[in-house]
Amino acid sequence: MSTVGMGPKLVIDFEMYKPGQDAVSKDKGELNVGKRLISSVVKSHMKLIDVVVYDALACNSVWINHCKNLGIATIVRAKNNNNKSLRSARKKTNKSKVVDTWEDEKGFEKVEVYESTFTMGQC
Template sequence: MKNTEGKTTHCFHSGAVMSTVGMGPKLVIGFEMYKPGKDAVAKDEGELSVGKRLISSVVKSHRKLIDVVVYDALACNSIWINHCKNLGIDAIVRAKNNNNNSLRSAKKRVNKSEAVDIWEDEKGFEKVEVYESTFTMDNVDQPLRYVKFAIKHTNQQRTQIMMVTTSMDMAVKTLFKIIRARWDIENSIFNNLKRECGLEHCFVHGGKAVEAVLYLIFIASNIMQLFLLRRLRNHSTTQREMVRLLLKGLYLLKYRAELVFSSS
């Protein structure tokens, strides 16, 4: 494995976004627009089609950047898994209710098995029990791993995380970190883009113009994330406060002639 920090895609009404998950800056590393007439009208089918096109584009442009991609349960099917396999990257996907017979069989087998590992006091959890099995999904040639994490929280509540992955040798703790980090995308990237970067506002109309504005938003967000991490890592300054201070500094420049560059 070159890099165990996963990448994820997230779709919205205009297209799909691929971003980093885990530790470090939350960066948008790829974006793909929906194409009317080419992508299916049905949300799930259309989203998966855009996601496949996006990951193909990112892998082609940045061959050594990505080796693991994580997606939600929508991608728990042979189409997505085979697509990732053909691109030479590993897939990690959530597994919920699924009509795939082989996946249902794997789920039943794991539910009747003994835990392969138990973690006590695992960073905010009282106990995490790990169950694992290998199986072959319909229409997928290579064996897959089915992993279930049975979590007992400190407040005594119990939850489960079930996932399927093509990686047969990745440590279960690494899988656990990646699949949990997938949930952080909503707050750390997507909601931040909407609240702080104006993603939910349509500034222009017309396909190419909309795409150009979106790319500018993503570039600005990435630059801000990198600046906050590398220059202000020991400070609690929020992104909104940082922008306010930058605007204030630009306003004050006109009162300090020595700070203004002159082209004369």
């Protein structure tokens, strides 16, 4: 786990995968290690962490509820992942109007911004 943003990065803590304790499945094992890591960081550096950013693997109620119980806001960065939660959110959001469009100076990147509220099961 490290800091994000501009400037030098600071490694706060790390957690090793424990074969006997963590799930055999890579996805579930990685989430177990992540939950242990976030719990230990919050315990030792209580005021240091406000937000946790994770990849699309964390787009599930177990991870989000774990962070929520620790008092941490969760950001899940998902690109073209096609899991059930993202398909549901995309289906609802894409039916709404575009609120804003962001383009970089060269016009290579274009991001359409939508506003929508949806709930995720068991969160």
